[in-house]
Amino acid sequence: MSIATALTLRRGRGRLHWTDLASYAYLLLGVVLMFGPVLWLGLSSFKTQAGLLEFPPSLLPTSQKEISVPGYDKPLPLFTVTLEDGSTKVLAQARRIGLQAQMIDPAEPTKVIRVALDKRVPLRETAFAWSNYTEPLRQFDFLRYLGNSVFVTVVATLITLLINSMAAYALSIYEFPGRNFAMLGIIGTLMIPITIILVPVYLVITWLGLVNNLWAVILPGAATPTGVFLLRQYMLTLPRDLIEAARMDKASEWQIYARIVLPLSLPALAVLAIFSVMWRWNEFLWPLAVLSKSESYTLQIGLNAFQGELQTQWNYLLAMTVITLLPIAVVFVFLQRFIVAGIANTGVK
């Protein structure tokens, strides 16, 4: 037995072989490496500004415990203090003078104990700074970016589904002169990503008067060769008798498309819808080129602008990153099967 066993064996032979252990070790390492960073982002996003500056960082978001003591306006921070006799006690710090702190016992607030700074350790508790999530909503245009992203994603996906399914319908149900030519043209556009026609598409958008308009983000990617291809492959498998029967029944071609073919193609439409939502929500280069006013930013562009501007405000940046990630995470958790099947069948992303 060698490492190659690990490469070829498909069925376990009862007992656990060392290659099984190696596989699990590899996979567990993968879990740490793939999941760890996202988990770390999530935990960090709940830390306060001060908590984020700590080095080395603590695992959980923490903050110093505080207590209200009569006679003091503000709550006082709590410390664990090592006293001269070697015992430890939890005391509140009233003020700091040089290398000494004036501490008081919350139980008897009148007695002041002087303690050297190095004899006290902050008393911490796990605390989630929800304000990281609520503050950016009030302070910045975050809500607007979120709205823009939702608008772009929803409208673009609807348009994509409509026009691509119409084209796929024409290319799968009908025989007509020029069909292969049209098919070739559409598949050919697969080879032309936006990266190589950035400037002229910008010109077309300028012609249409849509610079800094969300429609500038929606329109160029609405017709996708991937979408047409995916839907056409599915529609080719639909039974023709249904369509013939409907035609006998004096259904118009539009009705056949809208009432018969489209409802039957729902599984393929669902896959395309998932893809489209992902594409649109995550799109970066093109919006970056065409949106230069902050009120038309999408989340991704807003987030990128933020990380340039607010170098120090990591607490807000991390929270906004989490919010940007959440919709996709939800899509993934609920629709993973469809996505995986869609990619495995079509080889597109």
Added chain:
Amino acid sequence: MAVDTPHAATGRPMDRPDIWGVVVRLTDGPMRALQRMLGERRMPYVFLLPNLAFFTLFVFVPLGLNLWYSLTGGSALFPSQRPYVGLSQYGFLFDCDSMLDASTCREDHFWRGVHNTLFFVAIQVTLMVLFSLVTALVLNRPIRGRGFFRAVYFFPVLLSPVVVALIWKWILQRDGVLNAAVTMLGGHKIIFFVDPGWAMFWAIFVSIWAHMGFYTLILLAGLQAIPKDLYEAAQMDHASPWRTFQRVTLPLLWPNMIVVIVLALIRGVQTFDEVFVLTGGGPGTATLMVVQYIYETAFANQSQNFGLAAAASVVLGVVLFVLTLLQLGFSRRKAGA
């Protein structure tokens, strides 16, 4: 909202109170009139029209315009206001004493982009295909929780490049968790993004992290399509596991491998977003990629040098075209064999 009665002929209703039903009812009148006017035989063109209009406006026309831009100069956006300059944009791009040394080129940023991209692609594609293959092979074994592990490797594929870059930027920052680990092990803090080597390393690492799940999935689908009896036959013949891998797994997986390699190449050449957000192309130009050069030449700099950007994107387009032909060639040979 009205509930549809099942259609007499098809028996396949959309039996929900639906907006779509209303839309169809409202649009059917005009579409029926159109069908009467054009005849049933011309209806497929009507269905194709919206899609083709979009493709024409946003792909075919721009493709032609791109060539025109690359042959004109000045900073005007509208083609009619741009003076024809022949091939001088290309001449400018390729004006080098030695193409191997970017500093001898007049447009040195472009060449740094080319060199960085080539280096990036060479390493990234090799490692990513390798890791994807190993991961797919491991996931193809009879392990517990395969679905979970597959999901773990796959989910970063869905994250936006900005999110991916920010996640790692946070980990890699000066007082980040990685530097905490480094100091715990007795090392000194490393400021990763001011060191050209480290910056490129992390650019490659992060892009593999983000994309390998996609390629793993394609390879896994290929592995699962290999008939099991082939392995049983190999076992009957007492073929060694390594030989079985060489003679059964690899040849049958080869079509998927080609797809994966070429797709990774095509995507790799266009690398932009993650690296741009992660390093901004820096330090200096250490991780500047060709696409970032194009974007900045056209949009970010004051110069708005659309002609030069278009010329660079034509060059990139040619590279992509060759890669696609390569893929077609491979799949043709496979079909012929």
